[in-house]
Amino acid sequence: MTTSREVRLMSRPEGMPVADNFEVATVDLSAPTAGQIRVRNRFMSVDPYMRGRMYDRPSYVPPFQIGQPLQGHAIGEIVESHADGYAVGDMVTSMLGWREEFVVDPTVFAAMPGMFDKLPTLAGISPSAFLGVLGMPGMTAYAGLLQIGAPKPGETVFVSGGAGAVGSVVAQIAKLKGCTVIATAGSAEKCDWLRSLGVDHAINYKTGNLLDAVRSAAPKGIDVYFDNVGGEHLEVAIELANPFARFAECGMIAQYNATEVVPGPRNMILVVGKRLKIQGFIVSDFASLRDQFMTEMGGWIAEGRIKSEETVMEGIDQAPAAFMGLFTGGNTGKMVVKL
Ligand SMILES: NC(=O)c1ccc[n+]([C@@H]2O[C@H](COP(=O)([O-])OP(=O)(O)OC[C@H]3O[C@@H](n4cnc5c(N)ncnc54)[C@H](OP(=O)(O)O)[C@@H]3O)[C@@H](O)[C@H]2O)c1
Known part of the structure; x- marks a missing residue:
């Protein structure tokens, strides 16, 4: 058993989001069993579209639930593995951000493209780029x-x-x-x-x-x-x-x-x-262009023709502030939270 912290939505913002809409809670994590891995998130994304999920109304993604952890893109590192094909130290991308760690059976995502993948290693590129310019x-x-x-x-x-x-x-x-x-x-x-x-x-x-x-x-x-x-x-x-x-x-x-x-x-x-x-x-809508995008964008970055910037906030406690900062211009380039 280990513990992890996660950010929960405690109330739906009325107007600009405020700190009281969120809570950082500590939860117990069971040790991974056969077929499971434990992932420690290293970077998580905050994105403007998440504001839409804080309303209780139908949209192209379901609303966040009160009292439940938020979700979003994250880059994590496998720190314990009992699953074939997943080694300690492998980096993964998932939709299980807004939490420090999670335990999961990766096969449950087999039919959910984009929800969980191993990260390709690209020389000289920070994993956080997969939340921004390459994400x-x-x-x-x-x-x-x-x-x-x-x-x-x-x-x-x-x-x-x-x-x-x-x-x-x-x-x-x-x-x-x-x-x-x-x-x-x-x-x-x-x-x-x-x-x-x-x-x-x-x-x-x-x-x-x-x-x-x-x-x-x-x-x-x-x-x-x-x-x-x-x-x-x-x-x-x-x-x-x-x-x-x-x-x-x-x-x-x-x-x-x-x-x-x-x-x-x-x-x-x-x-x-x-x-x-x-x-x-x-x-x-353009999921079919993903491989083409990765190849072309990867090439432009390697050639120095596309540059990127990140605004990095440190620690899960800062995640709500990072999110709120999107609405006050707090970021240049991609806003990410380093965990
Ligand atoms: N359709 C899709 O699939 C899709 C996917 C991703 C993102 N998006 C949308 O794309 C847009 C950009 O997203 P992003 O992730 O790149 O965010 P972002 O631009 O990195 O961050 C938000 C920025 O918006 C500006 N802003 C905030 N409030 C504003 C206002 N009232 N008027 C003018 N500018 C304001 C701020 O910069 P300033 O300092 O310049 O004000 C802020 O830094 C968002 O609307 C997002 O919802 C859509």
């Missing part, structure tokens, strides 16, 4: 931009939330595809980082008039909008979109903590005359 956010950027945005060389790509895990990868892939890239972020430091990645126009959306700033950065209009934010950013993109522009609707973080229904873009009527294609997506 779900990187895949979201890759699939959403290339499949829905379909940028062509010479086009202008606008991405909101540009300094985040998804947005920073979108911006860099768009540069690789020969586009002019406009990205927004919430601080001067984040904008400097975006420029260092090759972004042509980095705009701090918290200062000045967003429409004016994007208009002057895009004198020929916008051909692709990758939306991480919604709200005013989406209105600006509709306003400045060229005919037949493509909108990859990835997320609308500006609305995740809204306590009332948020009105839609006031200029929606422009969608008709401009013949805009606006498509929402969930990364799992």
Whole structure:
């Protein structure tokens, strides 16, 4: 018998999440028996979509339950094994984050792709990259931009939330595809980082008039909008979109903590005359591209053509703060918790 700590949802946030919505609890873990392994999580992910799971309403993933541990992507190390094919020291990726350790029979995940896998070892790459640029956010950027945005060389790509895990990868892939890239972020430091990645126009959306700033950065209009934010950013993109522009609707973080229904873009009527294609997506829609993504993204990283940043918070006690920090701009690149 060992003990582990886990983060539980104790109440559903009303508006912005607060520390009292969460509790870090200590639990007993039975020793693994035949066929089981014990995994010690080394890194866990906090992601904006988890806010949606804190509402008690139907969605594409079920709601978190009150009093139960949260779930999310994690990278762990096998510290005890009684299962064939799993050795002590092997690294695994799972959806069993928000806890320090777990005991599991890995065969139960056989019919659940993406729930539990052994991690490939890539020289010079931190395991935490599999939560970010080589994980779900990187895949979201890759699939959403290339499949829905379909940028062509010479086009202008606008991405909101540009300094985040998804947005920073979108911006860099768009540069690789020969586009002019406009990205927004919430601080001067984040904008400097975006420029260092090759972004042509980095705009701090918290200062000045967003429409004016994007208009002057895009004198020929916008051909692709990758939306991480919604709200005013989406209105600006509709306003400045060229005919037949493509909108990859990835997320609308500006609305995740809204306590009332948020009105839609006031200029929606422009969608008709401009013949805009606006498509929402969930990364799992593109699961069939996973091997292609790993090969191509792995190559770009090895060649130094895609760079990534992580904001690392230490210890499971910090997990709620790390999650809440997503809504106040506390991260540059991927927010991860090191356990
Ligand atoms: N569709 C899918 O399958 C899928 C998959 C993954 C992620 N997503 C979505 O993609 C978006 C980005 O996710 P991520 O993991 O890369 O998170 P992230 O961008 O790394 O972190 C969130 C960032 O959003 C910005 N933000 C927070 N509140 C904001 C507001 N009110 N207005 C403007 N910006 C705000 C903050 O940066 P600033 O300092 O710049 O404000 C913050 O750092 C989210 O909307 C997420 O839900 C969708």
